[in-house]
Amino acid sequence: MKVLTLNFLTCAVRACKSSSDSFPLHPKDAELASDDVEVNPQLLVNLLPRLDWKALRTTSAELGFPQLPEQPPTIEELQADEKTLKDLHSLLMETNLMEGKLVCGHCGHEYAVREGIPNFLLPSHLV
Amino acid sequence: MLPTPDTAHVPYSRVYEPAEDSFLLLDTLSSPSETAFLSTHFPSSSSSSSSSSSSPTILEIGPGSGVVLAFLTAHAATLFGRQDIFSLGIDINRFACAATATTVTIACSSSSSSSAGAAGAGKFLGTIQGDLTSCLRPQEIDVLVFNPPYVPTEELPSLPCTLRDDNDGQQQRTKTTFEEDSSLLALSYAGGKDGMEITDRVIDSLPTVLSRRGVAYLLLCAGNKPEEVKGRIRGMETGEDGERKWSAETVGTSGRQAGWEKLQIVRIWRE
Numbered sequence: 001m002k003v004l005t006l007n008f009l010t011c012a013v014r015a016c017k018s019s020s021d022s023f024p025l026h027p028k029d030a031e032l033a034s035d036d037v038e039v040n041p042q043l044l045v046n047l048l049p050r051l052d053w054k055a056l057r058t059t060s061a062e063l064g065f066p067q068l069p070e071q072p073p074t075i076e077e078l079q080a081d082e083k084t085l086k087d088l089h090s091l092l093m094e095t096n097l098m099e100g101k102l103v104c105g106h107c108g109h110e111y112a113v114r115e116g117i118p119n120f121l122l123p124s125h126l127v
Numbered sequence: 128m129l130p131t132p133d134t135a136h137v138p139y140s141r142v143y144e145p146a147e148d149s150f151l152l153l154d155t156l157s158s159p160s161e162t163a164f165l166s167t168h169f170p171s172s173s174s175s176s177s178s179s180s181s182s183p184t185i186l187e188i189g190p191g192s193g194v195v196l197a198f199l200t201a202h203a204a205t206l207f208g209r210q211d212i213f214s215l216g217i218d219i220n221r222f223a224c225a226a227t228a229t230t231v232t233i234a235c236s237s238s239s240s241s242s243a244g245a246a247g248a249g250k251f252l253g254t255i256q257g258d259l260t261s262c263l264r265p266q267e268i269d270v271l272v273f274n275p276p277y278v279p280t281e282e283l284p285s286l287p288c289t290l291r292d293d294n295d296g297q298q299q300r301t302k303t304t305f306e307e308d309s310s311l312l313a314l315s316y317a318g319g320k321d322g323m324e325i326t327d328r329v330i331d332s333l334p335t336v337l338s339r340r341g342v343a344y345l346l347l348c349a350g351n352k353p354e355e356v357k358g359r360i361r362g363m364e365t366g367e368d369g370e371r372k373w374s375a376e377t378v379g380t381s382g383r384q385a386g387w388e389k390l391q392i393v394r395i396w397r398e
Binding site (some may be wrong): 005008046093117118 | 169171172181182210211213215217219221224225228250251253254255256257258261262263264268286
């Protein structure tokens with residue numbers, strides 16, 4: 001699963017849906033793998049407007065990636081700033097979460113990630 | 128005609144094998160009318176008249192072998208008129224999650240190495256083991272595809288414990304018994320009352336899961352009472368955006384029997 005996916009996921013426990021602490025989920029003991037993907041600035045520019053930037057900054061920091069700027073860059077800024085372009089490309093397009101856990105900041109439930117596939121099925125007492 | 132993704136690696140003893148319903152989805156989603164609809168609905172900067180919209184997300188629920196999700200991802204440029212789509216699969220069956228990831232990856236790499244150059248594959252986010260849309264943030268999905276367990280059955284199959292033990296700290300087993308395989312397959316077709324018990328949960332989640340511009344493609348069989356289902360969707364609450372009513376139209380059919388369409392694809396969106 002691409003790390004980017006974390007921007008679209010939240011805790012599966014119903015009671016956590018209304019809490020802002022359930023997003024983003026926090027990677028724990030994460031093992032990452034990197035694909036080699038060609039840099040495509042336009043792809044990032046089309047993607048950025050739909051991302052939750054604050055959550056992305058949190059994910060980036062928690063995975064030990066370079067600090068992202070406070071505001072999402074514009075197309076001009078992205079094309080002028082090779083470092084941010086590279087950082088974002090690497091984080092969003094190339095990085096996969098292979099093993100570890102995803103932890104909800106509200107209920108503390110840990111979702112196991114194995115062989116790149118997180119398991120969001122809840123034990124029966126949480127359904 | 129666009130090539131059908133290779134699924135030779137999929138273990139069909141425990142993952143649904145592509146069949147007439149899967150192929151109806153491929154045919155419908157690659158029909159001229161649907162590619163025209165999708166390209167207009169999600170305009171990209173390469174289309175001359177309109178301004179670019181942000182990258183669409185594509186979700187298939189219950190991708191099984193992954194044949195449909197692989198088709199949508201590998202042929203993104205042809206089907207959506209843009210390559211910057213991000214696709215995701217959610218399946219309750221872990222074997223289906225693994226199979227789908229392989230199917231999509233193979234289809235995208237063969238698409239990009241074909242003679243047509245980069246051939247327009249989109250980006251694959253991955254697969255998630257989960258219960259329908261329960262792990263998704265609201266309003267994030269732009270295209271949702273669901274080939275549901277639509278066969279009317281007396282009851283719904285229960286979840287084999289192999290599906291759950293992952294989060295209970297035990298090692299997930301890679302070997303399954305014949306009974307477990309049978310119940311994994313039952314999850315892919317058994318739909319309970321009118322074959323609609325699972326589909327109804329997905330329909331109920333659409334206003335939450337779909338973005339404002341979101342579109343869903345849902346497969347129904349005649350036993351699902353499709354006209355009633357469409358009527359119910361058209362009557363769904365529109366939420367804050369009261370002016371844009373829900374639409375539900377049949378956009379693909381197959382297997383005519385005694386004047387009834389055996390299978391059909393319904394497109395659902397706000398208009």
